[in-house]
Every structure is written in C-alpha cells, then in structure tokens.
Amino acid sequence: MLSKRNASIGGILVCLFIFFATLTFTNAADTVPQIVTQVDQILKDNPLKAGEKAQRIKVAEDDTITVFVVRLGEGAEIKAHFHKMHDETVYVIKGTGRMLVGDKWTDIKPGTLHFNPMGKVHYTKNTGDEPLVAISIFTPAMREPDSHFVE
Numbered sequence: 001m002l003s004k005r006n007a008s009i010g011g012i013l014v015c016l017f018i019f020f021a022t023l024t025f026t027n028a029a030d031t032v033p034q035i036v037t038q039v040d041q042i043l044k045d046n047p048l049k050a051g052e053k054a055q056r057i058k059v060a061e062d063d064t065i066t067v068f069v070v071r072l073g074e075g076a077e078i079k080a081h082f083h084k085m086h087d088e089t090v091y092v093i094k095g096t097g098r099m100l101v102g103d104k105w106t107d108i109k110p111g112t113l114h115f116n117p118m119g120k121v122h123y124t125k126n127t128g129d130e131p132l133v134a135i136s137i138f139t140p141a142m143r144e145p146d147s148h149f150v151e
Helices: 004-029 039-045
Strands: 054-061 066-072 077-082 087-094 097-101 104-108 113-116 122-126 132-139
Touching: 039 054, 039 066, 039 132, 066 122, 097 113
Parallel strands: none
Antiparallel strands: 054 066, 066 132, 077 122, 087 113, 087 132, 097 104, 097 122
16 A cells, blocks of 8 residues: 555656646647637538538648548448558537447447547448538648558
8 A cells, every 4th residue: 555655756746747748748839830710610611522522621730640620421421441550539529420430330429539549440421411520630640641441
C-alpha cells in the first residue's frame, strides 16, 4: 500500500508531466494559425457536386494532425477499409447511420464517438434521410491518401 507521502509525490509528478506536455503541445501549435469555424458554414461553402454522394473537406492540419468534415449524402457509404499509417477518430454531429467495427454493425447518431486504430477495418453508411456529417481526425497528419479498401 502506498504511503501518503508516496501518493503525494506521485500526484506531483503527474501534475508536472501534464504541465510540461501541455507546454510542448502549445509550442508546437504556435506554427499553425488558430481557427474558429462553424461546420454548417463549411458545408455551405463546399456543396456536394452534381452526382457526388460523399465528400471529405480538410479543415485544419499541422505536423501531427489532420481534421476533416465528412459528409455522406442519403444512402452513401464508405466501403470497408483500413489505414496503414494513421489512427482515426470520428465524431458524428448530424444524421444517422451504421458503422461496421470489426465484425459488428453499430448504429451511429449525433454524439457517437469512434476511435479506429491504424490497421483496423471499418465501414460507414448513411441510413437516414438527411446527410450524415462527422468530424474525422487523423493522427499523424494525413499528407497522402491512406485508405486501403477490402472486399
């Protein structure tokens, strides 16, 4: 069992680690301008082209991260694929759909958060009657395409 002194030292070390990690992150972010934007405005400024069912709009990028707004029109889907070099985090903000994670289909709706480590297969489809809109975050930054589709 830890003594109170050891627990206090451990707490101090954790606080110092978080402090220094934050300083490092803040300094790295200084090289890229900050943005504040609205997803609805991004979608308005980037309408789907005729015949297009899905789109990925780059919102921000630095050396460590790429952020996209993803829109899937009614019935659109992103077939089963994986990323060899990137982890992906998806946060659904509008619409409804289904996502295949591993071998299980899961309903998705606003508020759904999905973390997909590199190498893991996933599949997303819009099952609603409105666009499915999500924020998709890749780490590290996605400088080149990294979606490898599977049958």
